Amino acid sequence: MASGSAIRGSRVGAGPMGEAERGEAAPRIQVSYYCANGHVTCPSFAEEAEVPEGWECTRCGLPASQDRQNPPPPPKNTPYKTHLAYVKERRSDKEAAAILKEALANLKERRRSGEVIY
Template sequence: MPSGSAIRGTRVGSGPIRPTERCEPAPRHPVTYWCANSHPTEVSLAADVTPPVTWDCPRCGQPGGLDAANPPGRPRAEPYKTHLAYVKERRSDADGAAILAEALANLRQRRGEN
């Protein structure tokens, strides 16, 4: 008993049977990036796109550049910042003193000390 399925005999996720007859691939050009460990990474990009300056190396994770003789250096790791460090970036010492004085005045007023 025929099922009438047009996709009988193919598996899920498979591509077209003859892709060259149905579409023409976009023009591409290969671009090679080099990391500090001299790992080459070749990426195919569209012909009308300017290549990015850096590309992460899939082998070591470091950034790679277009110049094999002068690859970009290792990125600098930012240290962990606490909440207080972020607050100190946003506020000066004078602002902090003013906010503290205001909070203490409100607290003393609620307690009836003033």
């Protein structure tokens, strides 16, 4: 059931006048960008705007450039590293054993003194 509003669903600037009311659109140029998968992306830019050298492909998300023959290579994905993997990069097994031994000795001393440890 309609509410009776005459302007329901319209927006500001949506009138019968069109460009005469809003003014002329800026002159545009289309630039082609090519990705490693062979996709072409053609965004439009204002003629006086600075055109970027690279663009993200709208189909696959890879980086794209204006050079059709040599598109940029896909970025290398590094696998996820756990906290333990980063720790192992910084410490040798010998250092880790010494740190563990020191921590256990500290914990045993705190328990002997009656400190409540959870």
